[in-house]
């Protein structure tokens with residue numbers, strides 16, 4: 306019985322010890338393989354946080370790609386980070402926020418892209434050109 310009470314105490318105290326918020330989901334998810342490198346990473350925390358801290362996104366080329374890390378004005382639990390273009394491979398995200406209790410929390414997440422965002426823009430341009438060509442009236 307004492308053992309069970311002990312377990313219960315640990316279970317009840319653990320969240321209190323954690324106190325501040327934590328990362329509840331990432332998009333792309335940690336460890337995911339995505340088709341094309343995304344334009345942004347969205348991190349959702351369990352509770353609203355005060356502000357973003359240092360955020361980095363290191364692309365497969367080793368370049369630092371994070372752009373305008375910001376708290377979603379419509380959801381204070383979400384951190385949105387723009388991602389600059391890079392090639393296929395692993396993208397490492399390092400994040401930091403200031404939680405509501407004033408503690409800074411940091412963590413990492415990463416994902417792999419089968420194709421780089423550069424390939425996407427080339428393809429998008431080609432598709433746009435093809436669409437424009439097909440929309441052109443036939444010359445007489």
Ligand SMILES: [Cu+2]
Pocket residue numbers: 323324325326404406407408
């Ligand atoms: Cu805390």
